[in-house]
Amino acid sequence: MIKMRQLGPAFRKHSSSRPVAECxxxxxxxxxxxRDKHRSASAKAFxxxxxxxxxxxxxxxxxxxxxxxxDSGNCVxxxxxxxxxxxxxxxxxxxxxxxxxxxxxVQHSAPEEVNCDSPQPxxxxxxxxxxxTKSESMLDKSVKIPPSVNxxxxxxxxxxxxxxxxSNFAMAQLIDGKQIAADIRAELREQVEKWMAKGHRAPQxxxxxxxxxxxxATYVANKMKxxxxxxxxxxxxxxxxxxxxEVLLERIRQLNEDESVDGILVQxxxxxxxxxxxxxxxxxxxxxxxxxxxxxxxRLCLDMxxxxxxxxxxxxxxxxxxxxxxxxxxxxxxxxxxxVGMPIAMLLHAxxxxxxxxxxxxxxxxxxxxxxxxxxxxxxxxxxxxxxxxVPGLITADMVKQGAAVIDVGITKVTDPAxxxxxxxxxxxxxxxxxxxxxxxxxxxxxxxxxxxMLMKNTFIAxxxxxxxxxxxVQN
Numbered sequence: 001m002i003k004m005r006q007l008g009p010a011f012r013k014h015s016s017s018r019p020v021a022e023c024x025x026x027x028x029x030x031x032x033x034x035r036d037k038h039r040s041a042s043a044k045a046f047x048x049x050x051x052x053x054x055x056x057x058x059x060x061x062x063x064x065x066x067x068x069x070x071d072s073g074n075c076v077x078x079x080x081x082x083x084x085x086x087x088x089x090x091x092x093x094x095x096x097x098x099x100x101x102x103x104x105x106v107q108h109s110a111p112e113e114v115n116c117d118s119p120q121p122x123x124x125x126x127x128x129x130x131x132x133t134k135s136e137s138m139l140d141k142s143v144k145i146p147p148s149v150n151x152x153x154x155x156x157x158x159x160x161x162x163x164x165x166x167s168n169f170a171m172a173q174l175i176d177g178k179q180i181a182a183d184i185r186a187e188l189r190e191q192v193e194k195w196m197a198k199g200h201r202a203p204q205x206x207x208x209x210x211x212x213x214x215x216x217a218t219y220v221a222n223k224m225k226x227x228x229x230x231x232x233x234x235x236x237x238x239x240x241x242x243x244x245x246e247v248l249l250e251r252i253r254q255l256n257e258d259e260s261v262d263g264i265l266v267q268x269x270x271x272x273x274x275x276x277x278x279x280x281x282x283x284x285x286x287x288x289x290x291x292x293x294x295x296x297x298x299r300l301c302l303d304m305x306x307x308x309x310x311x312x313x314x315x316x317x318x319x320x321x322x323x324x325x326x327x328x329x330x331x332x333x334x335x336x337x338x339x340v341g342m343p344i345a346m347l348l349h350a351x352x353x354x355x356x357x358x359x360x361x362x363x364x365x366x367x368x369x370x371x372x373x374x375x376x377x378x379x380x381x382x383x384x385x386x387x388x389x390x391v392p393g394l395i396t397a398d399m400v401k402q403g404a405a406v407i408d409v410g411i412t413k414v415t416d417p418a419x420x421x422x423x424x425x426x427x428x429x430x431x432x433x434x435x436x437x438x439x440x441x442x443x444x445x446x447x448x449x450x451x452x453x454m455l456m457k458n459t460f461i462a463x464x465x466x467x468x469x470x471x472x473x474v475q476n
Contacts, residue, residue: 172406172437175322177314181449184317185230188456192231195464203463205234205263205289206255210248210274211241216267223265226452232459245274249282256284259470262463263289265455268339286466289458292339300346305355307458312343314450315386315407319359322439324384324405326359327352332378334395334427335388336367340409344386375399387427395428403438409447 196202205227207220220236227234239248255261264287270276280292288296291309299306308316319326331348335341345365350358364378368389379385379399387395388409400406410427426443434440441447 172434172440173322174434175318175405175407175439175441175446177318177441177446177449180318180321181314181453183321184450184453185226185456188230188453188460191460195460196231200463200467201260203232203262203459204260205232205265205459206261207234207236207265207267208248208251209236209238209267210243210270211239213269216269220265220267223452223455226456227459230456230460232456241271243271243274245278248274248279252279252282256282256287259466261287262466263287263459265289286469287462289455289462291343291458297338297343300343300356303346303350303354303356303358307462308347308356308454309339309343310454310458311340311388311409311447311451312347313454313457314447315344315409316347316357316359317454318407318441318447318450319384319405322405324439326361326384329361329383330381331359331361331363331384331386332366332382333363333386333388334366334375334379335409336365337388340388341365341367344388344409348384348386389427391427392425393427393429395433397429397432397436400433400436402436404436405439406433406437406441407447408441408443411443411448 192203205223207223209216209220224234224236237251252264252266255264264283266279266283268276270279277294280288280290281294283290283293285293285295285307288307289310291297291300291307291313296306296308300308326348333341333345333348336345342365345363347356347358348361349363350356350360352358352360361384364382366375366378370378376399379395380401382401382404384405384407385395385400386407386409390410390412392410392412392414394410395406395408406428408426408428408430411424412426413422414425415421416423424444426441426446428440428443430440430442
């Protein structure tokens with residue numbers, strides 16, 4: 001067989017909770033269109049195949065289906081390659097991407113039915129079924145990873161959302177944001193310890209709190225507590241609500257130039273006389289752990305490596321760690337804020353092969369001017385609903401498709417009519433929606449803890465990136 005030229009850039013190696021040196025297995029995989037040189041030259045027959053290699057064994061399988069007949073001199077390019085020596089947390093993700101890529105190429109390039117030198121024509125649907133079955137078998141038998149990694153594996157394209165039988169459908173599975181956030185903090189704590197063991201100082205986060213808003217003070221206190229938990233040194237600078245914009249920007253400039261500071265957090269909202277956009281853009285994009293600088297936002301929209309806003313990043317991590325299928329699924333994002341709704345939509349719809357490891361969903365964005373009947377129609381067709389509006393009870397049970405995943409980002413303080421006490425609620429009618437959904441996040445205890453955990457992750461990433469830049473500058 002002669003393997004055709006590969007398409008696209010090689011997948012980048014992404015950071016993970018386990019260094020490459022500690023990986024128990026490296027995996028390389030490719031899926032592509034291969035020429036069968038034993039067939040007649042006039043037929044120019046090609047066949048689709050899948051090959052998976054690990055550092056212990058190799059498994060190959062190629063169908064006998066001539067998936068494409070091409071003109072002489074032309075080359076059908078349909079391969080995707082993955083580098084070896086990647087962390088086992090990521091290798092399964094990459095293998096899944098390869099398999100989906102192969103299926104996608106066959107589905108869009110191969111004719112519905114092909115006549116060849118076999119007694120009967122081979123149908124494309126039959127081949128696709130063979131490919132999926134054989135691929136799943138390979139993943140189960142050929143790529144084995146340690147049990148400890150199994151608990152942390154993040155398959156972007158797993159099959160958690162399935163068609164459900166109405167007669168035996170159970171209550172939605174609760175996505176425990178508190179527990180997942182605790183797991184992430186534990187991973188970060190281990191990473192920080194190893195980082196410091198190499199001679200680096202602890203990452204440093206500085207938070208700027210303006211005014212005396214109790215909610216903002218609580219949020220900042222929780223972030224500082226999480227920083228201490230993972231080994232990040234943190235400082236909170238409090239300023240009165242009468243601080244001028246010029247004084248605030250000058251302080252941010254000083255922090256930007258301070259090499260001992262890795263992350264800068266300006267707690268929002270700010271007093272009305274201060275331009276929030278100007279302040280966010282003034283924070284160095286290298287230290288912008290909130291991900292609000294317009295350069296970081298632009299890089300996110302271009303699917304490039306960057307510091308991603310913490311809440312959208314937390315939503316992405318919840319979906320991955322809950323093994324919720326996103327590839328090719330319909331997703332509805334309710335809310336279009338520039339710090340939450342828009343970045344969530346970007347991460348849901350972008351190509352998972354690029355820097356942001358996005359989720360390849362088909363995304364619809366709804367907002368305050370979406371007519372209620374249209375909002376209901378969009379949600380009813382969604383496999384995944386992410387709502388971030390701050391409107392209590394906006395998403396009701398009759399709007400949710402059975403088995404869908406519902407991520408509630410909204411949080412509002414309301415008065416409980418039964419007790420007269422205040423409580424926190426989300427955008428979703430939780431008690432009723434959980435009867436039809438497949439997965440659901442609670443409020444509180446869902447997305448909120450993930451936002452704080454992702455802030456810690458961004459701070460550690462910023463620290464490592466800045467250390468590399470400083471080392472490179474010294475060497476030059």
